[in-house]
Amino acid sequence: MAKSRTLNPARRVLEYKLDDSVGFMITVTERRLKPLFRECVxxxxxxxxxxxxxxxxxxxxxxxxxxxxxxxxxxxxTTVTALRAMERDGYVSIKEDKKDKRRMRIFLTDAGRRIGSRILPMLRQINDFALKDVTEEEFKVLRNVLRKIRHNIDSGTFKPVRQPQRRPSTAKRA
Structure with missing residues (x-):
């Protein structure tokens, strides 16, 4: 006779597999892509x-x-910190907006365009490799689904419903 499996309480409450978690799937995929991107950059x-x-x-x-x-x-x-470093290194220039002097506009320098032109083709190769068994139609669906997920999250309307906590039994065990 086979043993019956007891699901842990979190699993019973969630009632979905880890692979059904969009956050998990995105995170695992990102963890595989990021080292490849980092290496090229x-x-x-x-x-x-x-x-x-x-x-x-x-x-x-x-x-x-x-x-x-x-x-x-x-x-x-975070953007300010990155832009200061990129300006210091000669990759961008920061100029006053001609219409609104309070705003600054960020422009790539020739050095910024050159380095981008060297890095971008390598990253495109990684992207193409990752998508090699994915059809154009599947990619369009993926892109649209991810955009919808971002839109849903950005809407800021989600409020989680907390599960009531079970209080431990105070009865003494014999």
């Missing part, structure tokens, strides 16, 4: 923490600090 002598800022500017130059923070998904103080 580091091989060019560029700091991985600054890469996404440079990458966004490579696609859309002249953003404000706030716009850049939003596109990268980082807090503004």
């Amino acid at each position: 580091a091989a060019e002598g560029f700091a991985y923490g600054m890469w996404y800022f440079l990458r966004v500017l490579f696609e859309e130059d002249g953003l404000t600090q706030k716009e850049l923070s939003e596109r990268v998904g980082m807090m503004q103080p």
Whole structure:
């Protein structure tokens, strides 16, 4: 006779497998991709923490600090730190907005474009490798699903319902 398996309390409450957790799936995938990305970026002598800022500017130059923070998904103080380092290293220039002098716009320098042009093809190869068995249609679905997930999270309307805690029995055991 087979032993019956007893599920731990958390498993009973959740009633879904780890592979059904979007957070788990994204995290595990990111943990596999990140070292490959880091290696390519580091091989060019560029700091991985600054890469996404440079990458966004490579696609859309002249953003404000706030716009850049939003596109990268980082807090503004983190963006300021990265931009200062990138400006110090000659990868970006920060200029006053011509229409609104209170705002600053960030532009890639020639050095920023050059390093981006060297790193981007390597990262594209990693991306292509990761997606080698994924059809174009599957990728479009994945991209749309991830955008919807981000939108849901960004809406800020989620409020978790806490499960009542069970109080330990105070009865003495014989």
